Amino acid sequence: MKKVVLASLLAVAGAATVIQPCFAQDAPAATPAPAAGQAGGQVQMSADEYKAYNDADTAATPAAKAAGFEAYLKAYPNSAVKQDVLQKLMFAYSGTNDPVKTLDAADRLLQVDPSNLPALTFETYLRRTAADALTDPAAKTAALDKAAGFAQTGLTATKPQNMADADFQKLKSQATVTFESAIADDDMSKKDYADAITAINTEITGAQDATQTPGPVLQDVFFLATSYMNSTPPDYLNCAWYATRAAAFAGTFAPQIQPTATYCYKKYHGKEDGYDKLQALVKTSLTPPADLGTTITPAPKPADLVANLIATTPDLATLAISDKEFVLQYGKPEDADKVFGTVKGKSTQFPDTIVVAATADQLQVSVSDDAVQSKTADFAFNFATPLKTVPAVGDKITLTGTYASYTQSPLLITMSDAAVVPKKAPAKAPVHHTTHH
Template identity: 55%
Template sequence: MKKAVVASLLAVASAATCARVAVAQTQVNLGANAQQTGGGIQLAPAEYNDYTAAIGQTTPQAQAPALEQFLQKYPQSQVKTDVLQRLMAAYSAFDPAKTLDAADRVLQVDPNNIRALTIETFFRLQGSDSITDPAAKQAALDKAASYAQQGLSATKPKDMSDADFATAKGAATPIFHRAIATDALAKKDAATAITNLKANLDGAKPEETKTPGPLLQDTYTLGQAYYASTPPDFLSCAWYATRAASFAPEPYKTQMMPLAKFCYKRYHGADDGFDALVTQAQANLNPPANLSDTIKPAPKPADVAHQVVTSTADLSTLAISDKEFILQNGSTEDAAKVWDTIKGKTVQIPDATVVSVSDTALQVSVSDDAVQGKTADFTFNLTAPLKTAPTVGSKVTVTGTYSSFTPNPIMITMSDGAVVEPKKTPAKPAPGHRPVRKK
């Protein structure tokens, strides 16, 4: 099957909204000349006037530079943390980079500031979506997860009320769990991802998981995490992916449903009964404890492989994906029978997905499982370096000779590998011109 790829969060809360929830504003009550805040902070009259002028700006674009000027003029102000928090909120409306810079400055003076940790986590997680380099993307996710872990363990500061801290922590906790889960999935740590995504869903109201938004996205990602588990939990994958797809608007519904059906079929072995699962998943966020008793599992892979081997008169006629399935899951005897039909033979494989490429080898995904998991199941040892290296994720036609294989994880190694260049269509002669016949 093709992987269901969701390009972005479904109607995710804007960065500015996140910042407004995370950043509570300090109320300042001043006397005539004492200039004392409600929290006991005293400001000189001139500083107080500059402070009130800066926070009184009516737009984020006007407030941000005014706050910056205040910080330059009063670098050691007693309201520095408050001003930096306001600066985060202002920048979050129009400049993510400066938002993070403001959050960095808050953490320099208050390392466990829940509001700044929320901003760091949210914007770093959001920014990772646009990073294409795998190493840089993982570094960004690691950074977001690090701030998230710090945020989850943050304690209430003495100058913050219980109510304000509870509000800030309540808004931030799902963001923290989401960042940790996303980072874990990128590192193939499905167990950590599942723990954090379940925490988000268990802490939400069921109705909130039915509407487009981050929690609906978390539901689908939880299905992906169960699929990525070792071994895969296909039934749990089918449940959560089905629930997410049921309530997602288009085009996300169409992108999500293939994973739901794929996992269901891998567990059950066929499509029958899937409509009943859809009805159940729509009515309940989590599956019933006896779900596995109500849906019959498919035969074990080794049994399926043996049945195919014993019922196929000519094993060489099997599709490549079927041969690979038997090599991976069949008994030693059944795998040997299939391997004897292909060893040393040269084949051409179209529409292989590139996973990695070097001067000496090309690794690709061929089977549906490999494509779904973004893992390589074929290695083509190249006869010569490629003139033009294909990009990771692109589709290529490759040729090679079956050389060897390892069953777990499955890797089929091909010798004499090469990429087959697509044939160029001859250019048509210009209208009104006859082709010149060579003598």
């Protein structure tokens, strides 16, 4: 869910900004000097070694720096400045946009310095990026687990002895955003929404300015909203707050976020009135006020709504399909049976259903807004004649069928005599004939 939906929003800020180049300047480094012995806090080296080091360090391009430092490490594998060289090599490969070689350098650096914060940040970010591109669920989860492991190590990394506390805290605060985001991504892949909520809250609290411009952190504000929505039980109020907050600062990407925001608001409040008040509130604070639950009143309980709907509807057959589903799911058995009796045996067409599960004999699809949002099936269409072409999960198709039966919890309405309505071919442009005189 989560990365496909807002990929363009993430791209606005650019992936390279997540790994701050200032790591290279702020991290502690040795100071080589061309002499024998050691004095004055400097690492002394021979003239030949110093030249090889200095030539690599002053090379004009990242590619030349990388080549120079690789040659230096080959010639001087036990160099006193090996840690410094590996770190510069890692940043040089990053400058060439080569994630494979950047990770290789980071791996070698961590063998020398297991708590190296820049290396752990590169490991986390690049491994997470590669994981998000995978389509096999098991492989993706395993890859995200590995990225999250580096992130957890990074969160507990200790300060190098020769680095000032202020400098280390600056680096740590920058890296924490990357670490917590990767941990949350791993949690969401395993549907551990409680831990995802904790991780994202920590992330955005430490990067509040970044929640007001399109980019990776604002994207995670949206994923915080969906984590609240997918929790058990769902927390629609917090979902509405953070999704509305994300939409408020997403600029041209707001239309991708707004449906989730309004959906959660309506699920909590029951209707859309007063939503403009929430839209104004989210612009003044990243986190919701303590009294938000009373400022925005919750909707009546489903059982109360069903009772009122039954009492105020003289002809239950006139109810909209969404209202009928609501009664079937939340009403008393006798009320649910009354409502289903108004449609049983009748044939209906359902446009733009979304396939959740498919065989040649049955399609399970999402029809209602709730089912679409939760990616669950609320209708099952049974075919008397097996389908020759079985739709793929996620396809949007139009179906016809006859109401046959239903189960109340979880709600699933079964349709018989189902058929797939073929898509209409696009209209052909009119042919203009030239009249010859």
